[in-house]
Amino acid sequence: MNLIVIGAGAWGTALAIGAARHTAGHQVTLWARNAQQVQEMQAARSNPRYLPDMAFPDGLQVSAAPLAQAVQGMDLVIIATPMSALRSTLQALAAAQVRVPVAWLCKGFEAVAAGHSGVGLMPHEVCAQVAPQLASGALSGPSFAQEVARGQPTLLVAASRHAIVRQALLEAFHTGPLRLYANEDIVGVEVGGAVKNVMAIAAGLCDGLHLGLNARAALLTRGLAEMTRLGVALGAKPETFMGLSGLGDLMLTATGDLSRNRKVGLLLAQGLTLAQAVDSLGHVAEGVYSAHTVVQRAQAVGVEMPIAATVVELLDGHITPQAAVQRLMARDPKHEGL
Numbered sequence: 001m002n003l004i005v006i007g008a009g010a011w012g013t014a015l016a017i018g019a020a021r022h023t024a025g026h027q028v029t030l031w032a033r034n035a036q037q038v039q040e041m042q043a044a045r046s047n048p049r050y051l052p053d054m055a056f057p058d059g060l061q062v063s064a065a066p067l068a069q070a071v072q073g074m075d076l077v078i079i080a081t082p083m084s085a086l087r088s089t090l091q092a093l094a095a096a097q098v099r100v101p102v103a104w105l106c107k108g109f110e111a112v113a114a115g116h117s118g119v120g121l122m123p124h125e126v127c128a129q130v131a132p133q134l135a136s137g138a139l140s141g142p143s144f145a146q147e148v149a150r151g152q153p154t155l156l157v158a159a160s161r162h163a164i165v166r167q168a169l170l171e172a173f174h175t176g177p178l179r180l181y182a183n184e185d186i187v188g189v190e191v192g193g194a195v196k197n198v199m200a201i202a203a204g205l206c207d208g209l210h211l212g213l214n215a216r217a218a219l220l221t222r223g224l225a226e227m228t229r230l231g232v233a234l235g236a237k238p239e240t241f242m243g244l245s246g247l248g249d250l251m252l253t254a255t256g257d258l259s260r261n262r263k264v265g266l267l268l269a270q271g272l273t274l275a276q277a278v279d280s281l282g283h284v285a286e287g288v289y290s291a292h293t294v295v296q297r298a299q300a301v302g303v304e305m306p307i308a309a310t311v312v313e314l315l316d317g318h319i320t321p322q323a324a325v326q327r328l329m330a331r332d333p334k335h336e337g338l
C-alpha cells in the first residue's frame with residue numbers, strides 16, 4: 001500500500017513512523033508544506049521540531065512536493081493537520097481529483113470565524129460541504145504521539161460510513177503495537193474527540209488547583225455525561241461514548257501529562273494568561289478553539305453543558321479559575337443521569 005500523511009506535526013509523524021516501521025511493503029510518505037522542515041527531516045531522519053528523538057524507519061519518505069503531485073499514486077490519504085486546516089486541505093484534495101480513501105486525525109469542531117454566524121461543523125460535515133464525493137472518515141482514540149512513535153501498545157478507532165475507508169485504515173495501521181477497531185458512528189467518534197479536549201482543559205485546571213482526586217473523578221464522570229448528551233442530540237449512538245474515542249480518550253487526555261489540553265488547564269491554574277499558556281506549548285491544543293463551537297453547537301440543539309460552558313468563560317478571561325470551580329459547585333441539585 002502507498003499512503004501519504006499530510007502534515008508533519010507530532011501526530012502525523014508518529015503515525016507515519018508506526019505504519020512504516022511495522023508494515024513490510026508499505027510505502028509511507030510524510031508530507032509537510034514547509035520545504036525547509038522537510039530538508040531538516042531528511043537530514044536528521046527524524047522530526048526535530050515536532051517529535052524529537054524518534055528515528056524514522058527506512059520505509060518512511062518525506063516530501064514537500066506540490067500537494068496535487070504528492071497524492072498521485074497513493075492508496076490512502078491521511079490528513080494530520082490541526083482542525084483549522086482541514087477545510088483547505090480537503091479543498092486541495094478535491095481539486096487534485098483524489099479518488100482514494102481519505103481520513104483525518106484532527107479532533108475538534110471547526111471554529112466559526114469572528115463576525116460570522118452559524119455553528120461550527122464536525123470534521124465530516126466540513127468534508128460533506130467541500131468534498132462530498134470523497135470516501136472519507138476519521139482515525140481517532142486514545143493515542144499520545146510519543147507513545148505511538150516509541151512503539152507502545154495503542155488502540156485506535158477507524159470511523160467511517162464507508163466500508164472502503166474503514167478497510168483501508170485497518171490495512172494501513174492494524175499492525176504490531178497498533179490495534180484498530182472499526183465503527184460506523186462517525187458523529188459519536190468526532191464528538192468524543194472534540195469534547196474530551198475541552199474536558200482535559202477542565203481536568204488540568206482541577207489538578208492545578210489541587211482540588212483532589214475525588215473532584216477529578218467527579219469532573220470526568222459529569223464530563224462524559226455532557227459529551228454523551230451532546231453526541232446523542234447530534235445523532236450519535238450512546239454506546240460510542242463508552243468506547244475508545246469517548247471514555248478512552250477522555251481518560252487519557254484528562255489524566256495524562258503528555259496532553260497539551262490538560263497542560264493548558266494546569267498553566268491557567270498557575271496564573272498564566274491563555275496566550276502565555278498556548279505560546280508555551282509549541283503544538284496545537286484543539287480544546288482552546290473547539291470549546292466555543294462545542295458550546296454553541298450544544299445550545300443550538302438545546303443541550304446543557306455546564307463544564308464546557310465554564311471552560312469557555314475561563315478561556316475568554318471572564319472568570320478566574322477559582323470562580324470557575326465555585327460556579328460548578330453552586331449548581332442546583334439534580335437527579336443523576338444524562
Ligand SMILES: NC(=O)C1=CN([C@@H]2O[C@H](COP(=O)(O)OP(=O)(O)OC[C@H]3O[C@@H](n4cnc5c(N)ncnc54)[C@H](O)[C@@H]3O)[C@@H](O)[C@H]2O)C=CC1
Nearest residue numbers: 007008009010011012081082085105106107144145283284
Ligand atoms: N499529538 C497527539 O498526540 C495527537 C494529536 N491529535 C490531533 O491531531 C491534530 C494534529 O495534532 P499534532 O500533530 O499533535 O499538532 P502539532 O501542533 O504537533 O502539529 C501540527 C502540524 O500541522 C501543520 N499544519 C498546519 N496547517 C497546515 C496546513 N494547512 N497544511 C499542512 N500542514 C499544516 C503544522 O505545520 C504542524 O506541523 C490535532 O487536531 C490533534 O488534536 C490526535 C491524536 C493524538
Ligand SMILES: O=C(CO)COP(=O)(O)O
Nearest residue numbers: 141142143144259260261
Ligand atoms: O488526542 C490526544 C490523545 O489521544 C492528544 O491530546 P492533546 O492534544 O491534549 O495532547
